[in-house]
Amino acid sequence: MLRAVAYLAEDICSFEFVCPQGRPLPAFSAGAHIDVHLPGGIIRQYSLCNDPAERHRYVVAVLRDPRGRGGSLAMHEQLHPGAMVTISVPRNHFPLAANALSYVFLAGGIGITPIMSMVAQARAAGKPFHLYYCTRTPQRTAFLRKLRPLIEAGVALVHHDYGDVANSLDLRHVLRDYPAGAHLYYCGPVGFLDAVEHAASGWPAQAVHCERFSAPASSGASDDPEADAPFEIELAKSGKRLTVAAGQTIVDALVANGVEVDVSCRQGYCGTCMTRYLAGQPLHRDSVLDDEDREDFVMICCSRARGRSLVLDL
Numbered sequence: 001m002l003r004a005v006a007y008l009a010e011d012i013c014s015f016e017f018v019c020p021q022g023r024p025l026p027a028f029s030a031g032a033h034i035d036v037h038l039p040g041g042i043i044r045q046y047s048l049c050n051d052p053a054e055r056h057r058y059v060v061a062v063l064r065d066p067r068g069r070g071g072s073l074a075m076h077e078q079l080h081p082g083a084m085v086t087i088s089v090p091r092n093h094f095p096l097a098a099n100a101l102s103y104v105f106l107a108g109g110i111g112i113t114p115i116m117s118m119v120a121q122a123r124a125a126g127k128p129f130h131l132y133y134c135t136r137t138p139q140r141t142a143f144l145r146k147l148r149p150l151i152e153a154g155v156a157l158v159h160h161d162y163g164d165v166a167n168s169l170d171l172r173h174v175l176r177d178y179p180a181g182a183h184l185y186y187c188g189p190v191g192f193l194d195a196v197e198h199a200a201s202g203w204p205a206q207a208v209h210c211e212r213f214s215a216p217a218s219s220g221a222s223d224d225p226e227a228d229a230p231f232e233i234e235l236a237k238s239g240k241r242l243t244v245a246a247g248q249t250i251v252d253a254l255v256a257n258g259v260e261v262d263v264s265c266r267q268g269y270c271g272t273c274m275t276r277y278l279a280g281q282p283l284h285r286d287s288v289l290d291d292e293d294r295e296d297f298v299m300i301c302c303s304r305a306r307g308r309s310l311v312l313d314l
């Protein structure tokens with residue numbers, strides 16, 4: 001049940017979900033998100049921003065975006081306190097590395113949401129961290145009051161660019177040195193992510209972690225001749241064999257053949273369609289899985305196969 005909606009900043013509200021029977025909710029870790037099922041069959045993923053130690057509620061914060069795909073408008077305009085809303089259990093594709101010696105958090109705008117949860121978890125674990133939070137103006141800065149003690153303690157910096165790229169935080173300076181054992185977590189709009197990725201190029205790849213709210217500009221584009229070739233999939237549990245045509249996704253081929261699968265973003269960044277594969281070599285096109293995950297899993301909404309076939313654990 002949606003218990004409360006609260007104004008956080010210009011165009012940003014928080015939404016608090018609780019169990020209507022007052023029971024504890026499944027535990028989550030920092031970086032996790034939930035699927036929210038909205039009117040009109042829309043499903044959207046939102047990062048949890050509350051303290052993972054809390055078991056009585058899930059809180060998300062949503063930026064109202066009139067140019068978006070409709071999810072944020074539905075959240076802001078169609079959900080009201082007391083409404084029964086279907087949400088998923090939390091899933092986490094952006095977890096904190098437990099073995100990190102310290103954390104650097106970089107948030108752009110509404111990308112602060114998973115980072116707020118990470119800050120709470122890092123503090124509870126007694127891990128040193130530094131937060132850099134970039135927004136346009138103080139009026140558009142969620143959680144400003146909550147962060148005030150951290151700003152005063154010198155472990156958080158809030159930077160406003162007032163809509164002028166010339167005023168942007170000097171990310172190259174922030175990420176110039178790699179503190180041994182540190183892990184970097186960053187989240188925000190595409191331009192911010194690209195800038196951080198560039199500025200962090202001197203950091204070890206395994207210490208850099210990003211969460212996207214949309215597919216990267218380059219996803220799907222490829223000069224690889226296999227990129228759009230047809231291939232076969234075999235469903236290990238039923239023994240069914242299907243052809244995925246050029247221009248078709250694995251999900252499309254499954255649905256066309258009466259196989260139901262969970263999907264949401266259909267662009268490879270939400271993690272909903274993650275599927276184990278048992279043989280063959282995927283042509284990965286998602287922005288969720290790391291190299292280790294890719295040895296076992298494939299995002300079937302956007303990825304294809306290298307070679308002729310792929311065996312899925314379906």
Ligand code: FES
Pocket residue numbers: 262263264265266267268269270271272273274286299300301302
């Ligand atoms: S549906 Fe979002 S990653 Fe596939």
